[in-house]
Amino acid sequence: MRSYLDEFTRRDWQDESPDGTVRLAVVGLGGFAREQALPGIEKGEFCETTVLVTGSPEKGERVAEEVDAERVLSYEEFHEGEAEEGYDAVYVSTPTGRHLEYVETAAELEKDVITEKPIEKSVERAERLREVCEAAGVALMVAYRPRMEPDFRRARELVRDGVVGDVTEVHVQFSFPVLEMGGPDQWRIDRELAGGGALMDAGVYTATAARFFADGEAVAVQGETVSDHEAFDEGVEERANYTVRFENDVTASCSTSFTGAYNDWVEVTGTEGTLRIEPAFWFNVDRDLTVERDDWEATVTGPTVDEVTEEFDHFGYAVLTGTDPEPDAGVGIADLELLEAVYESAESGERVRLD
């Protein structure tokens, strides 16, 4: 384990130090964009924020001053290509169900794209999103923080090197009280904007983590949704539980919740040991990475790395070097196919095959 730890925060995806930065237009200034993404970009090497796109000019001006951005655009101005010489790429941080329209404009303007996860609110829209980027020849990355975070990357290296033997199963949980983060009107519990409830917003983390550690494609899904709480009575699920079987016969037991207390972790079991990351998904916290085997046990905590910085630097590096960013549309669409299969199974009561 020592060799993994000596360079715990190393960027296994970076071979060189390209010159310059990618100038970003940040579309959507919600809480995550303002509090996590913009500071994360600022701390990094390969991106800078030059343009903000928002429906609220006052908020835009206030934030522009904080992050030293050059222009604030309305959504209409963005679609019209206003100030397009002032940015090289577009970060789409709107509600999930609106990613497509901003990616379409970015692709028309021949700007590279990094978009939040889930990639869109349906597989159908996600496929269209991928197609417009491919047709325009622009890069497309999906902003999966955990996939760029050192604990996740070191953990998967350990797993691939056999530290837990052959992986047999994965448990993943992501629960947080969404109503304490925003009121009952927030977009995360609005089906039109989010495509669903806990399963879309928290579930995309559990799905991608299960796939990351199972290291294979999902072939069958069974699941169930629960909606008890009054805030969720208009049709988005408060909670969801699902099991996944992968092509390599690894299985995953995943759960997501908008009403349980904060609880987020991944536990991987193999024939020779177990590995756990906790907390797994919340941002900018100390994570415990624990490996247990018959012969030894170790827990590593930190160093804490801003995975948002990692994510944007990975994107900027890919754009500057002309390489492909790792969490691509394929990852985003595979996760979404899995989540749609959970909804289908929850509705029909039947196992849904994905192969």
Added chain:
Amino acid sequence: MRSYLDEFTRRDWQDESPDGTVRLAVVGLGGFAREQALPGIEKGEFCETTVLVTGSPEKGERVAEEVDAERVLSYEEFHEGEAEEGYDAVYVSTPTGRHLEYVETAAELEKDVITEKPIEKSVERAERLREVCEAAGVALMVAYRPRMEPDFRRARELVRDGVVGDVTEVHVQFSFPVLEMGGPDQWRIDRELAGGGALMDAGVYTATAARFFADGEAVAVQGETVSDHEAFDEGVEERANYTVRFENDVTASCSTSFTGAYNDWVEVTGTEGTLRIEPAFWFNVDRDLTVERDDWEATVTGPTVDEVTEEFDHFGYAVLTGTDPEPDAGVGIADLELLEAVYESAESGERVRLD
């Protein structure tokens, strides 16, 4: 939490100190009976082993000497009522699919019964087992160690007192490499004797723990089984994963395995916090009971209590005081109904309703 800890090992089920002991005939001298049950009984107050029943006279004599038992009987002699004046109750520790025949004889002899879990290999046989005991008017306890273990009992008191708020979900895992414990010929992977594989032997722990903490009855089950390993190719599952929905809308994500490394834990999430027991099911080990809330976090380790002693003393106490033992046939049958529903769902691919 302090008040729970001050008397961590208290027996919430014991109100008095009855005189005397219950003399046990122990039927079946497998590894668990010899290494755990007999020493556990010996340490306790309310039971003593006076008769051993085994198919191997030499083993019987050797063990009788160790535990100071008075008689060794063959299975035939037991069925014939030999030496029946020498014991008051019968502990059935045979392979699961043979519980019924020994319980039938015990009931005929009007002996009280404690039988290992799963109660039998099918709900149908378990119902017959319950009926013969009821008809004979003898006590019947199912030997659920975890349900008598202090961490489990204190944890459920904490949960019932609201320490994690309203429970939303439970994750449970029990994995152990069965082939390292016994060869490919052991009864645990013989469908005729065990009724199944990992889901019967390890799964009965996950099912009963999920029900214990969900504190309600299961209404729907979805599940899947995996059999990759060559030792399991004759039809018992190597692994199983299932989700349960309870009447109170608590959900459980459970997994069981005969090929993964040792890994056994329970994690309960509620609206106000989380609670975890690890290890949860292995016997006579230090368990960590961890509670996390926004305002505080605590982990208690030990004191280690021999839950086998707790279990037999609970049985002996019930017999001596004429009260009902807690893990009764109803608990055993409800767990088995849940496990049979997992098999049914694994086979059909459909959600199975239990209500």
